[in-house]
Amino acid sequence: MPQIEIYTQPGCPYCARALALLRSKGAEFREINAPHGTPERKLSIERSGGRSSVPQxxxxxxxxxxxxxxxxxxxxxxxxxxxxAA
Known part of the structure; x- marks a missing residue:
């Protein structure tokens, strides 16, 4: 299984829905806590081509x-x- 990364923030219902979908598939993933103003959020924005919402x-x-x-x-x-995919 390929590496799965998901940038989230606490209290986000969209994040919870995306996480639930991945869990329902039995996928292992790395959840990255990325609240506003953190280096993790900045990296998420850079990696996603400027999308500032979560999850990514x-x-x-x-x-x-x-x-x-x-x-x-x-x-x-x-x-x-x-x-x-391998």
Whole structure:
């Protein structure tokens, strides 16, 4: 399974939804706490091409996007192949 990184912040319902989806898939991931004003949030913004919202999801180094993007990818059947990619 490729490395999965997800930038989140406490109390974010979109973060909780994205995490729940990844957990439902049995995916192992690294959750990175990235509240406003932290170096982690700055890195998330840089890695995502300027997107300042959370969550920001990366699978195998590829930027997937936020919660809505992750859910849409799953709905199109594109998430499972990414999670299984070597």
């Amino acid at each position: 999801v990366f699978i195998g180094g590829r930027h997937i996007g936020g919660c809505d993007d992750l859910v849409a990818l799953d709905g199109k059947g594109g998430l499972d192949p990414l999670l299984k």
